[in-house]
Amino acid sequence: MAIGTLGHALLGLLAQRECTGYELTRTFDESLAHVWPTKHSQIYPELAKLQAAGLIRQSGSGARGSKTYAATAEGLEEVRRWMRDTIPSESVRTERMLRVFFLWLLPPNEASTYLREIGGRHRERLARYEAIAAIIPSDDPEDRMGRIAIEAGIRYESAMADWASWAVEEIAKSAS
Template sequence: MPLRHALLGMLSEHPHSGWDLTKRFEQSLGNVWTASHSQVYTELGKLEVEGLIEVVGTGARGRKDYAATEAGRAEATRWLRETEPSRSVRNEPILRVFLLWLLEPEEARAYLERERDRHAEQLAFYEQLAHDWPCDSAAVDASRIALEAGLRVERAYVEWAEWAAARYCQADETRDGDASG
């Protein structure tokens, strides 16, 4: 259900084509909720049939611009007010951390260093976005607040991965020391 509500929210802000919405998922929303091109278009079709969005313009090559109807905006608002977000999260990178003991210590450290590097790269991307961020509407401000969450989470992941790699080295040295003693 969050995909439909994400689309309704974006279409409540201003009209978008399916292509625009897909690009927005790729460039920003995809950091918190992924949606493929086919998922976006399938959901747009459902929302239109349900009367939650409408075509407000057409363009070249059959391009359609959609906007939320009053019913669509009301549904997005209802969802925000009346439902609790799912807190179940699958995090494969952290699942792998639980199993690092199966690897050789240098492989485990290398994994943690790759995690640090990946999060540092994402952090740099978010920092550039934040630097260039305009603040000209409530919708833009809400997006900037979400971006701040991403900045803080990525900083925390970088710090954690550095700590974990250093700790794993220490734990390995302690095990080696115990084995020789």
């Protein structure tokens, strides 16, 4: 019963503060899902597995049958070991970028529409990330790692938005 990437991500969140399965699900939806999409139907069974392995424990229970989990000492050790001693998978999976390889199948105007649309989505997310970055106090060392993570998002979205605009112009050039 080996524990995978999702398990380690849950451990990482629970290392910060105790949470219910529902809260973990929302944290994924709001931030981690941008790099590691997950559904509640995967989170609940995974929590059961982590508990069975002694890496988390149920630290309380609240209204509507909610259960709060916390990382155990072994859990903390495990997530640190994962961060230090294991090599992250190189792989990135993005259908949006995959499709770029097949844009030649479309007439130039439709390819441009596709690129403009994805540029728009990147700009949207860029604005959201910048808004989040703006409210992180820049002098608090506690938040520094959070700021570093959001900066990755900002630079990624910004680079892709610029690329999309550039690509639209490239296509316009060749059409003339």
